[in-house]
Amino acid sequence: MRDQFFAAYVDGYFPAQMAVSDVDLWRYLVQGFLRLPYKSEMLDKTLSSISCLYLGRIYHDTHMFKYGLQLYNGAIRLLSNMISRNMFNEDIVYTAVIFQEIESYYCPNGLGPWVAHIKGLNAILKHYRNQTNDSPLMGPIYQRYQKLRTIHASSARNLQPDEFKYLAEANDGTPFSEILSIFAELSPIASELNALDSSDLSACQGLLQNCMKTKNHFLKWYCDFRMADGISTDPPPEFLSSDMPLSEHLFGRTYHFLNFDYVLLHLYYWAGLILLYPSTASAKKFVLSHPESNTAPELLTNPLEDEEYLETGVYADEVCRAMRYCVGDHMKVSGLHVTLFPLCAAAQFYCAHGDLEKFSWCMKVVESAAARGHGTAPYLVDLCWKSWFAQNESGPVATISLREAFPEGESAKNYQVVQDVTNEC
Structure with missing residues (x-):
């Protein structure tokens, strides 16, 4: 055995x-x-x-x-x-x-x-x-x-x-150890945001500086380890997943990587920047809207034109462009095993900004993982959709029929492989 x-x-x-x-x-x-x-x-x-x-x-x-x-x-x-x-x-x-x-x-x-x-x-x-x-x-x-x-x-x-x-402690010097230590910087930033007094301009500026410092650490890591070299310009191989919808119209051409290490390093790089975004966006909003900042009114009228928002949207799309490389039929559960975390980070960004089409695509990938036997995936689907409804229960996005995004019976089919085993045990 x-x-x-x-x-x-x-x-x-x-x-x-x-x-x-x-x-x-x-x-x-x-x-x-x-x-x-x-x-x-x-x-x-x-x-x-x-x-x-x-x-x-x-x-x-x-x-x-x-x-x-x-x-x-x-x-x-x-x-x-x-x-x-x-x-x-x-x-x-x-x-x-x-x-x-x-x-x-x-x-x-x-x-x-x-x-x-x-x-x-x-x-x-x-x-x-x-x-x-x-x-x-x-x-x-x-x-x-x-x-x-x-x-x-x-x-x-x-x-x-x-x-x-x-x-955050000293690591073994590999690219992955280095980026894990940068991830550690996200925790004190989130804690600082939770305790922030938005009326204290100096504190808001300090938080924004810390966010930009961590962002620069991510960007420097990408350049220092020449991560761009890991994206191949060769035509993509013919092993893309048979149960995933096409994504080029949403995110651009599917990436092909030199090896699995490169795809994981890229995914976690983009995920780190996505997870940093809520703190950066909040800090920038507090600084710009503070009475002492003398910000021009037009800079506050459309947050969706903010540079940080636009950049983070690109990072989320980059995660999804890489995911189809990870969900080939030959990968079974394994290709999805460590890629669901970056994908869910991207889904959270789409959720926060009401992009149902891209959010639904992410959920399709997680449902594919559930159908292949990944036990945590059904719970991730449930948590993400609960987050979606909590974020978007009002406004124009509520008029979109979810039955169009998930045809009747399709989700049940995806979970059938898991349920056939676990229910009988």
């Missing part, structure tokens, strides 16, 4: 011509876990669990899926027992990493357990960091893998002091 899982899941994680990713480390890590010369009962049971869960889902084998859940529950008990007795070994970290991945594929009770597993592994790494070494597996988990999952769970907002220190 291990060999079958390895062939079906690990080798299929990226196209054959791509090397193991330096950004999304899951393939590298699971290969390392499988090849360890000695594995504790807990880790061995966890590896068997994810094998059964994955194969049970893709082959619609409910008995195998149920057996995977039994193994998972048994591994959780073993992990809890070891932690309660303060019996640390590196298998605890490896097991907790796999738990996070399991929860991203199978989360029948919402996103809470997945977020709890991320917090749990953060606590394990914090508590036992001085007992570990930067082994070929432990170092990447600490420096890149878990930092990315922390950003996924928090959107780099409202970070606790230890989380901020963890994300």
Whole structure:
């Protein structure tokens, strides 16, 4: 079964011509876990669990899926027992990493357990960091893998002091480690905005300066690491997804990248700038509208002509132009695994500004992930649409029929693959 899982899941994680990713480390890590010369009962049971869960889902084998859940529950008990007795070994970290991945594929009770597993592994790494070494597996988990999952769970907002220190600390110098540390800067900016007195012009100007400083950090990172070199001018390959609508009329020609690392680096670069936008827009609005700023009235009449808004719209479109590269039929769940976070950042921007057509396209991609078995995707769809209705319950956008955006029965069809498995378990 291990060999079958390895062939079906690990080798299929990226196209054959791509090397193991330096950004999304899951393939590298699971290969390392499988090849360890000695594995504790807990880790061995966890590896068997994810094998059964994955194969049970893709082959619609409910008995195998149920057996995977039994193994998972048994591994959780073993992990809890070891932690309660303060019996640390590196298998605890490896097991907790796999738990996070399991929860991203199978989360029948919402996103809470997945977020709890991320917090749990953060606590394990914090508590036992001085007992570990930067082994070929432990170092990447600490420096890149878990930092990315922390950003996924928090959107780099409202970070606790230890989380901020963890994300902002010295990194290993790779492009991805560098951009993760820039993401950490979003949290104090968001906190500063929440506590801001809009009548204090000096404080508003200070916040705007901090926003522009972080924006410049993102822009400098893009230039320093020559990210533009990763976009290929070759014709796009013929492996685009068969269940995705065309997007050229919305976002422009689909991008093709030299490898999967480049597409992920680009996606997170654009996502960081999108997540910075609400703070930047609010700070600029407070500064320009302040009585002491002497702003010309015409600069306040149409915020949709603001330079920051127009630039961020381009960043959101760039995310979507790259997404069709990530949702090819050959990618299965894997190509979508770490791309949903940037896509949802783009969707939030479209939501905030009432662009139903582009927002609906983003939701189509997330629904595609749900149809392929990505357990968190249905909840992301639900959260995004709730956000849409909260933002746009009045105004001209409310006159658009959502049934035109989602023909009857289509969404149900997308979720059928997930429900056929989870409902019977």
